[in-house]
Amino acid sequence: MIDDTTDAPARRAGKREWTALAVLALPAMLITLDNTVLHLAVPHLSASLDPSGLQLLWIVDVYSFLIAGLLIVAGTLGDRVGRRRLLLFGAAGFGAASLLTAFATSAEMLIVSRALLGIAGATLMPSSMSLVSNMFHDARQRSVAFSIWIACFMVGGAIGPLVGGVMLEHFWWGSVFLLSVPAMVLLLVLGPVLLPEYRDPKPGRIDLVSVGLLxxxxxxxxxxxxxLANDGAAVLPLVILVAGLALSAVFAIRQRRLTHPLIDLRLFRVRTxxxxxxxxxxxxxxxSGSQFFMAQYLQMVVGLSPLHAGLCSLPGSIGGVTGSLLAPVALRKMRAPYVMAVGLVIAVIGFGVLTQVDNGNGLVVVMVALGLLNFxxxxxxxxxxxxxxxxxxPEKAGAVSAISETCHELGLGMGIAVLGSIGTAVYRGEVSDNVPKGLSNGAVKAIRDTIGSAVDEATRLPERLGSAALDAAREAFTHGLxxxxxxxxxxxxxxxxxVTLLLRRDPEKPGAAVSGTDQSRELPDPQSA
Known part of the structure; x- marks a missing residue:
């Protein structure tokens, strides 16, 4: 049954909806878990499949590339064909691709299976998020539901290194990808029973040129x-990035001229x-930019193993989950923009704590800062x-969910690229002035490159020179952080x-400014957009 009612009074969700939320939390958790476990599995799969450097790059990156590139297309498609239908299709594809990945016998096969995982994953996120909005019409319940959903998203990233480490201790590298299979089977069994179907009653035709441009x-x-984040400033990545921005401008111009655009640009005129x-x-x-440096700091400066660094990152994960779950509770006392503002003030305190980092107290400072930041x-x-x-x-919920997830991907990528470049520039400037005398040009170049290459190079040097070079590199990296x-x-x-200035006049309940029978969540007139 297709629900096309937009003006029905808000009704409270019952046991069925909350059970369905638990089912929808599975994709959120597994998308992040599937990405984090790969980093632990890389040494093991490299030994087994012997991929080239380029192949390994694609094995690691093709998954997130395709998710980021296809989210909005998938969200818009879900609005047209049905969000539950697309979710179940994606779950079947994700489970099958997980099996293919787990039993890959060559680097080429693994790249293809990871690409299929990315395509399927792009259908899961916007479909599950938009279905949450369809099931929970009461504003307070919807806030709680989204908080739980986001918490599960964070849990997936938190438990990925721990679960992956245990799996790799006892099984082969592909076993980490089998974790998704039973969850996807459960989603396929319970989804048709618990989840409602919803699609745009007047979707219009899909503009394939817009799909290609996007x-x-x-x-x-x-x-x-x-x-740029991995290799630093270089001509080719900058050209590709500028080309992407230029194509985005062409895409936006085209959307303004279409009767049924892939993305309704009028959404961006709604202040909320x-x-x-x-x-x-x-x-x-x-x-993301700060945590990119903190993860390296724990391993390269403090000297922790990847597993121990993951364990020391748990305060951040716990803080993130706690902050997500307490957010709807705080809505009982204050409006949503002020809850967000208070949380961000706590994040400011976390960054303030992080500015006190040095080579002696780094572990405690980073753990406290991570907890405050994520909370x-x-x-x-x-x-x-x-x-x-x-x-x-409501008929745009799939597209809006996809825009939200795409914003997440770009925010995470931009943080690592921009702040990573700034921190690396500081590191190189600092370490260049403090490299010990008597090193070969090759050793100096390696130490100046990254903290990782400096740690590696220090093991090849005589003990006194290696210790001095490592101290200089660690001090410089700490300054970068x-x-x-x-x-x-x-x-x-x-x-x-x-947040405080632009959202201070918004109504108490999220979405109330554009909902209700008097306004029907109508967007601004297209002629004025």
């Missing part, structure tokens, strides 16, 4: 960002929608997502001001 633009932008989107993107920008940012992600979807017409922390502190203060 996919090319997003893939170019994400690829350019990832290459655009401000929530910008807030989430910037919050993820500062969080503070989580309400922005949970409530911002809710406010975005609630501010748009300090600079990034200061920048993130300032940016987060600006985000707090943006």
């Amino acid at each position: 996919v090319a633009a997003l893939l170019s932008a994400v690829y350019g960002l990832k290459k 929608f655009s401000t929530s989107l910008a807030t989430m993107g910037l919050a993820l920008f500062v969080m 503070g940012v989580a309400p922005t992600i949970a409530l911002g997502t809710d406010m975005m979807i609630a501010s748009a017409p 300090l600079y990034v922390s200061v920048i993130c502190t300032a940016l987060t203060v600006l985000i707090v001001l943006m």
Whole structure:
């Protein structure tokens, strides 16, 4: 049955909807888990399949590339063919691709199976998020539901290294990908029974040129960002990134001229929608950029193993889950924009703690900062997502969910690329002035390149020189982390001001400004967009 009612009074969800939410939480958890376990499995699969450097790059990156590039297309497709139908189709594809990945016998087969995982994963996220909005019509219940959904998303990233480490201790590298199979089977069995179907009653035809432009633009932008983050400033990634931005402009111009656009640009004229989107993107920008450095700091400066570094990152995961779940509770006392602002103030305190990092107290400082940062940012992600979807017409929920997820991907990528480049520039400038005398040109170049190559090079040097070079590299990297922390502190203060000033007049309940029988969540007139 297709629900095309937009003006029905809000009704409270019952046991069926909350049980269905548990089913929808599975894709959210597994998408992030599937990405994090791969990093642990790379040494094992490299020994087994012997991929080239280029093949290994595609094995790692093709999954996230395709998810980022296809999210909006998948969300719009779900609005047209049915969100439950697309979710179940994606679950079947994800389970089959997981099996193919687990039993891959060559690097080429693994690249193809990872690409299929990315395509299927792109259908799961916007479908599950938009179905949450269809099941929970009461504003308070919907906020709780989205908070739980976001918490599960964070749990997947948190338990990935731990679960992956246990699996790799006892089984072959492909076993980590089998975790998705029983969950997808459960979703396929329970989904048709518990989940409602919903699609846009007047979807219009899909413009294939817009699809091509959007996919090319997003893939170019994400690829350019990832290459800049991994390899530093270079001509080719910058050209690809600029090409992606240019294609995005062409795509936007085309959408304004279409009767049935792939993305309705009028959404961005709704203040709640655009401000929530910008807030989430910037919050993820500062969080990902800082955590990119903190993860390296724990391993390269403090000297922890990957597993121990993962364990020491648990305060961040616990903070993120706690912040997500407490956000709807805080709504009983204050409006959503102020809950977000208070959380971001806590994140500012976390960045302030991080500015106190040095080589002696680093472990404790990073653990405390991670807990505060994730606790503070989580309400922005949970409530911002809710406010975005609630501010748009119900028939656009799939597309809005996909825009939200794409913003997440780009925020994470931009944070690593931009802040990573700044921190690396500080590192190289600092270490260049403190490299010990008597090293070969090759050794000096390796130490100046990255903290990872410096640690590796130090093991090849005589003990005295190696120790001096390592101390210089660690000191320089700590200064880089300090600079990034200061920048993130300032940016987060600006985000707090943006949320407080731009959303202060919004109604108490998310989406109330554009919902109800009097306004029907109508978008601005297209002639004025």
